[in-house]
Amino acid sequence: MxxxxxxxxxxxxxxxxxxxxxxxxxxxxxxxxxxxxxxxxxxxxxxxxxxxxxxxxxxxxxxxxxxxxxxxxxxxxxxxxxxxxxxxxxxxxxxxxxxxxxxxxxxxxxxxxxxxxxxxKRRVRRQLNKARDFKLDEYHSYDEMIDYMRKLSEENEHVELINVGISSEEKTLYGIKIFGDGKAGKPSVFVDAGVHAREWIAPAAALVVIDRLAAQYGNNDTISRVIDKFDWYIVPQTNPDGYEYSRTTDRLWRKTRSRNMTVNKWCVGADANRNWGYRWGGAGANRSPCSTVYAGSHPFSEPEIRGLKEYITWNIPQLTIYASLHSYGQVLLSPWGYTDEKPDNYQDQKTAATLAINAIKNTTGSYYTHGTISELMYPASGTSIDFMQNRGVPYIYGVELRPTDSANSFAFSLPPTFIESTGEEMLAALLALADYATVQKRL
Structure with a gap:
């Protein structure tokens, strides 16, 4: 049939x-x-x-x-x-x-x-003379994001511009490291966003988190404490090729923009969140290059994902919290994705997630839920959070940001008026996770 x-x-x-x-x-x-x-x-x-x-x-x-x-x-x-x-x-x-x-x-x-x-109507292009000129309540091009991060690193001694790899179209993947006082080699928080090109709210919210951490270090006791305790790494756009393609050509484009003529010359790109090496190609994976969830020709076939993996492996020895920002649905997802089973530390992850969800509610009133990928969404193999779980990172979450997963929500076209509040609630969640990890792991 x-x-x-x-x-x-x-x-x-x-x-x-x-x-x-x-x-x-x-x-x-x-x-x-x-x-x-x-x-x-x-x-x-x-x-x-x-x-x-x-x-x-x-x-x-x-x-x-x-x-x-x-x-x-x-x-x-x-x-x-x-x-x-x-x-x-x-x-x-x-x-x-x-x-x-x-x-x-x-x-x-x-x-x-x-x-x-x-x-x-909202966009008024202006030269970015200082980081504070950057409009956080707008969706920006990747070049504008880079310009902002570069200005921020130049203006703040506790902010560093980092290079975590290169894309298929040879765009450099930049991120920000925010650090405070204290010894080298501290435990770390790593946040990535923009893995799926059409999910514009994810990189925009990550930029709000960057802004608040950088601006309030030394002025806000909670933020100063967690920055002194953890090194923070935030990569707001990990799929710049796909993102720019979604801005200029196909608003609903999801994948990277890699080309593999030996597999299928008509279809481009892979789902970067099915391309990680742990349990690659298993449940929920798709081997058709045209599928929006195509896992790639082999594990780490996408240079963006190879770059992230290599950077984390060689530069972050004590990764304690990992969060990957997506949209949409308002959920915090834990491992595993490839199976219905739960990891041994699931209850600890759930307790931390509950605190993060309460922090979100207290900040903006938004309701998020928590569960594993396979139980709240669908089976998915080759994801970053399963990879991080296997690597031994204690607290790992794939975050589906606003809007809610309802029949008539904005889906991937969330108006820019929601950017800053979404970023604020994500910051609150991350701070709650950091405080919980500090106590539980005696950091």
């Missing part, structure tokens, strides 16, 4: 995701429905084969993109469906016993354009 389905939607018009013109999602619907076992299996099949190819143009057009997968706690899926596939998709949902399909958005392109217009 699946092969018949594939034949049904192959002969259609193609849009080229490799050409420089902006990708249009005109007519794409965002739908939600409650899945059952058969429907969930079919959905995973579509994740691998839901594309149209044009060999003469070396292009691929996405037919289905799973925004939010069902889990044991949330049976509802949220899926983006191309207009030419909507009828077939609806028919097959009925075949698989799904009767509650709802259309959340009739035309996703309209929402993307509205968000772009809103951002354009």
């Amino acid at each position: 699946w092969l018949i389905l594939l034949c049904l939607f192959l002969p259609i018009t193609f849009a080229n995701i490799l050409r420089p013109e902006r990708t249009s999602y005109s007519g794409y619907r965002l739908i939600s429905f409650t899945t059952n076992k058969r429907a969930a299996q079919w959905l995973h099949y579509l994740e691998e084969y839901g594309f149209n190819y044009a060999e003469n143009e070396e292009s691929a057009r996405i037919l289905v993109d799973i925004f939010s997968e069902p889990s044991r706690f949330k049976k509802e899926a949220v899926v983006l469906v191309a207009p030419e596939f909507y009828g077939t998709f609806s028919d097959y949902l009925r075949v698989y016993g799904v009767t509650d399909m709802k259309v959340i958005k009739e035309d996703v392109q309209r929402d993307l354009e509205m968000a772009a217009r809103y951002g354009a």
